[in-house]
Amino acid sequence: MAAEEDHHGHHHSDDHGHDHDPIEEGAALRVRALEELMIAKGLVDPAALDSVVEYYERQTGPRNGAAVVARAWTDPAFKKWLLEDGTAAIHSMGFKGYQGEHMRVVENIDGIHNVIVCTLCSCYPWAVLGLPPAWYKGSAYRSRVVREPRAVLREFGVDLPAKTRVQVWDSTAELRYMVLPQRPNGTEKLSATDLARLVTRDGMIGTALL
Numbered sequence: 001m002a003a004e005e006d007h008h009g010h011h012h013s014d015d016h017g018h019d020h021d022p023i024e025e026g027a028a029l030r031v032r033a034l035e036e037l038m039i040a041k042g043l044v045d046p047a048a049l050d051s052v053v054e055y056y057e058r059q060t061g062p063r064n065g066a067a068v069v070a071r072a073w074t075d076p077a078f079k080k081w082l083l084e085d086g087t088a089a090i091h092s093m094g095f096k097g098y099q100g101e102h103m104r105v106v107e108n109i110d111g112i113h114n115v116i117v118c119t120l121c122s123c124y125p126w127a128v129l130g131l132p133p134a135w136y137k138g139s140a141y142r143s144r145v146v147r148e149p150r151a152v153l154r155e156f157g158v159d160l161p162a163k164t165r166v167q168v169w170d171s172t173a174e175l176r177y178m179v180l181p182q183r184p185n186g187t188e189k190l191s192a193t194d195l196a197r198l199v200t201r202d203g204m205i206g207t208a209l210l
């Protein structure tokens, strides 16, 4: 049954803890082989490739999420809808498709900080955040952010007050999370367009404050 399988074809709900992903590893090896071949033949410049990946990680994808966040900050009815039914609210802005089918948006407020992870592999809300950064897919982040979220967040430069509760959300193929960051102080006069420029990818993962 398709709904029970994730993008790699394995069952997600009951086998968290697996580290191994033969399909993803196979694809990664093929990409690596192609990349090396193209570099060896002088068809691509490795720096240019890196900048393309960087562009998708930081620019294209996360701009969708940033537009969602900015709208939530400026439109209380939309924010209410977004928190109640993230899937429908996000789809209404035209952001849908692969790895974005079922979304839940979790709001950072005074005293509660949210952060997202996929402990099993790399489930990530592509429709709103684009490609996941390498560290998000790495085993260090995936295992540590659950056990010691404060220490991990501190390494990202996020120092939370001791009284702030940290909530870690484990994404799966069925349900992917996005953080609604707190609107920065002093931005009351900014338009949604200008506000969107303040929203970073890591802010929507929960590994940065804005």
Ligand code: FE
Binding pocket: 118, 120, 121, 122, 123, 124, 171, 172, 173
């Ligand atoms: Fe995953």
